[in-house]
Amino acid sequence: MPAYKQMGSIPIKRHIKHERDTGESFLNQGLYYEHVTTMAGFDQGYSISYHLRPPTRVKEINSFGEIDLSCRETALRPHHIQTQQLERSGESILGRVPLFKNNDILVSRAQPDKQQQHIYRNAGATEIIFITQGSGHIESMFGTLPYKQYDYIVIPQGTAYLIKSNKIEDESHLIIETPSLVQLPQRYLNPQGQLKLGAPFYERDIHGPSEALCVDQDEECTILCKQDTLINEIIMAHHPFDVVGWDGVVYPYTINALDFEPITGTVHQPPPIHQFFEASGFVVCTFVPRHLDLHKQAIKVPYAHSNVQMDELLYYVDGNFSSRKGISSGSVTMHPRGLTHGPHPGTITKSESETFVNELAVMIDTVQPLQLCEAALSIADPNYPVSWMENS
Numbered sequence: 001m002p003a004y005k006q007m008g009s010i011p012i013k014r015h016i017k018h019e020r021d022t023g024e025s026f027l028n029q030g031l032y033y034e035h036v037t038t039m040a041g042f043d044q045g046y047s048i049s050y051h052l053r054p055p056t057r058v059k060e061i062n063s064f065g066e067i068d069l070s071c072r073e074t075a076l077r078p079h080h081i082q083t084q085q086l087e088r089s090g091e092s093i094l095g096r097v098p099l100f101k102n103n104d105i106l107v108s109r110a111q112p113d114k115q116q117q118h119i120y121r122n123a124g125a126t127e128i129i130f131i132t133q134g135s136g137h138i139e140s141m142f143g144t145l146p147y148k149q150y151d152y153i154v155i156p157q158g159t160a161y162l163i164k165s166n167k168i169e170d171e172s173h174l175i176i177e178t179p180s181l182v183q184l185p186q187r188y189l190n191p192q193g194q195l196k197l198g199a200p201f202y203e204r205d206i207h208g209p210s211e212a213l214c215v216d217q218d219e220e221c222t223i224l225c226k227q228d229t230l231i232n233e234i235i236m237a238h239h240p241f242d243v244v245g246w247d248g249v250v251y252p253y254t255i256n257a258l259d260f261e262p263i264t265g266t267v268h269q270p271p272p273i274h275q276f277f278e279a280s281g282f283v284v285c286t287f288v289p290r291h292l293d294l295h296k297q298a299i300k301v302p303y304a305h306s307n308v309q310m311d312e313l314l315y316y317v318d319g320n321f322s323s324r325k326g327i328s329s330g331s332v333t334m335h336p337r338g339l340t341h342g343p344h345p346g347t348i349t350k351s352e353s354e355t356f357v358n359e360l361a362v363m364i365d366t367v368q369p370l371q372l373c374e375a376a377l378s379i380a381d382p383n384y385p386v387s388w389m390e391n392s
């Protein structure tokens with residue numbers, strides 16, 4: 001969870017009357033309407049917000065559509081999904097293309113060509129949106145949250161939001177959805193809950209909404225709400241972003257990949273030093289531009305490795321990927337348990353004289369095996385499994 005934050009007008013204690021200056025309100029009770037948002041029942045982080053109108057005023061609920069998350073069983077093999085071949089299409093949310101999933105995670109890509117039309121809420125998952133390219137802001141009842149290239153945007157489960165891009169034709173996202181809490185790695189925190197001095201980022205790198213947003217609009221407003229594969233249309237009697245103030249630790253926030261301070265050594269450092277987030281069933285790591293190992297005889301690309309109890313998904317964002325060939329920005333590789341993988345032939349020698357690696361990549365290691373979504377099949381590289389042969 002990010003640090004405690006408060007914005008706008010809130011009363012001196014929780015669950016006491018928050019009286020309006022005018023003495024009147026929507027129901028002539030003279031109050032703002034309190035709303036608590038809690039994680040994991042009532043036992044984890046929460047925020048309390050104060051609305052102009054009761055946040056419960058649902059007029060109508062309809063079925064809107066369904067998302068195809070069907071998967072294809074394949075023989076045990078690594079995959080290279082060439083998402084740079086995806087056509088730009090759809091809205092920021094409804095245009096997402098699912099790539100891999102298991103019960104803990106769904107990973108998608110989006111390259112929209114239309115602004116998001118309706119407010120959206122994911123009922124079943126926290127979302128991490130990685131901004132490969134693009135900029136703009138996200139509106140929610142917590143206010144306006146600016147975002148830029150290489151930001152991770154973390155949207156707490158159940159938060160209604162609207163992405164407003166500065167230039168929709170520039171937007172490119174990787175999206176992680178999970179039913180579990182998304183947290184900063186516990187080992188980065190001191191007993192007081194503060195990020196330790198040795199952690200690769202700290203509180204100043206984490207940005208919550210920059211300004212309050214209080215939309216006073218007593219007209220119907222549609223929220224599209226995702227529930228597993230179903231999209232529901234919830235018609236509210238008023239605009240839901242009508243909050244005069246809130247406080248707590250549940251709110252959308254950004255943290256930029258390039259604010260991560262890389263840890264380097266004289267010899268190769270293993271992937272846990274790149275960890276960014278932890279969640280139930282997976283971790284997210286970020287490989288950022290960094291100095292290479294300093295030992296005179298250092299091998300400057302990773303070990304060949306058997307990821308015995310994890311599947312490994314790697315999204316190549318930008319730069320030169322020194323340990324791989326045939327990979328470019330937008331590539332997503334998945335290496336399942338049961339197969340050993342590592343640097344491509346020739347990359348050990350090629351990297352000998354290098355002192356710096358200018359790469360940016362997002363890695364997701366999952367405890368449960370990943371399944372390949374049907375939508376990713378048409379952009380899969382059929383020759384990838386044999387690309388470690390010297391003559392490939």
Ligand SMILES: [Fe+2]
Pocket residue numbers: 305312335341342
């Ligand atoms: Fe690996």
